[in-house]
Amino acid sequence: MNYEQFLELARYRRSVRKFKPDPIPDDYVTKILDAAHYAMSGANSQPWEFIVVKNPETRKKIFEVYRKQDLNRIYHIEQQRSARYRHPAFNVAPEEKDMAISMIASWGDAPVLIAVLADPRKQLGSVAASFADISVNLSSVCLASMCHLHMMIHLAAASLGLGSQRVDVIVQEPFRQILGYPEPVRLDTLVPVGYRAYELGPPHRLPLKKLVHYEKYDMAKYLKDEDFLKYLDAIHALGRPGYRVAIGESKG
Numbered sequence: 001m002n003y004e005q006f007l008e009l010a011r012y013r014r015s016v017r018k019f020k021p022d023p024i025p026d027d028y029v030t031k032i033l034d035a036a037h038y039a040m041s042g043a044n045s046q047p048w049e050f051i052v053v054k055n056p057e058t059r060k061k062i063f064e065v066y067r068k069q070d071l072n073r074i075y076h077i078e079q080q081r082s083a084r085y086r087h088p089a090f091n092v093a094p095e096e097k098d099m100a101i102s103m104i105a106s107w108g109d110a111p112v113l114i115a116v117l118a119d120p121r122k123q124l125g126s127v128a129a130s131f132a133d134i135s136v137n138l139s140s141v142c143l144a145s146m147c148h149l150h151m152m153i154h155l156a157a158a159s160l161g162l163g164s165q166r167v168d169v170i171v172q173e174p175f176r177q178i179l180g181y182p183e184p185v186r187l188d189t190l191v192p193v194g195y196r197a198y199e200l201g202p203p204h205r206l207p208l209k210k211l212v213h214y215e216k217y218d219m220a221k222y223l224k225d226e227d228f229l230k231y232l233d234a235i236h237a238l239g240r241p242g243y244r245v246a247i248g249e250s251k252g
């Protein structure tokens with residue numbers, strides 16, 4: 001693979017929030033996880049495990065728990081910020097709560113759901129974990145390791161022409177009951193995978209030249225505190241189309 005091909009893959013990978021119900025070949029999931037498990041991790045601790053869920057009833061239960069419990073909490077947390085600065089999917093009138101939830105959770109048709117698990121004990125492979133209360137939290141090294149894994153999952157899915165989404169969860173117990181993973185193993189993230197149900201344009205990013213400094217920090221590029229709210233406006237504007245796609249208002 002050359003740089004142009006890699007760049008094309010990096011730009012093709014998007015957060016896909018709506019899927020066709022069509023099944024994907026069985027070996028695609030194995031291929032995704034095989035590539036992903038070569039991700040780097042602190043002290044090679046490899047804190048991850050996976051549950052591949054294809055059973056439609058189980059997927060439905062998980063989707064409903066996410067919509068009803070997880071997103072309900074996030075909705076109420078977001079209401080504590082003024083509307084302008086809420087997460088782009090939650091910047092709606094109170095009577096549009098269901099629409100906000102649909103913008104974030106419309107992956108129910110994805111034919112495969114990968115539950116990505118983390119075992120906090122495995123982070124003890126890295127001494128940096130001793131700075132975290134690992135009975136409750138994942139250390140920053142462990143979280144970073146999980147993030148490296150995720151990028152590999154999404155790139156591998158994109159390389160197979162598939163879409164995927166990262167779905168972060170807050171509640172644990174309902175998912176634990178459905179999926180049966182024991183303590184202290186935790187659900188890190190849900191990853192729906194399937195064929196994309198809509199067209200995506202190019203990814204929305206801030207211009208690279210604003211982010212790169214050469215030889216020394218260029219203070220002309222420093223984000224001043226008084227400009228921070230403008231920055232929030234800018235990133236929310238970039239992210240908004242990706243969420244509105246679920247309600248048919250944009251291409252993503």
Ligand SMILES: Cc1cc2nc3c(=O)[nH]c(=O)nc-3n(C[C@H](O)[C@H](O)[C@H](O)COP(=O)(O)O)c2cc1C
Pocket residue numbers: 013014015016017104165166167168203204239242
């Ligand atoms: C740590 C992290 C958490 C995220 N959580 C969610 C999520 O819970 N739901 C979601 O729809 N997208 C989530 N995203 C996706 C981002 O919104 C998305 O990556 C960003 O808007 C850029 O769009 P793109 O992935 O299409 O390029 C998350 C991404 C990261 C890296």
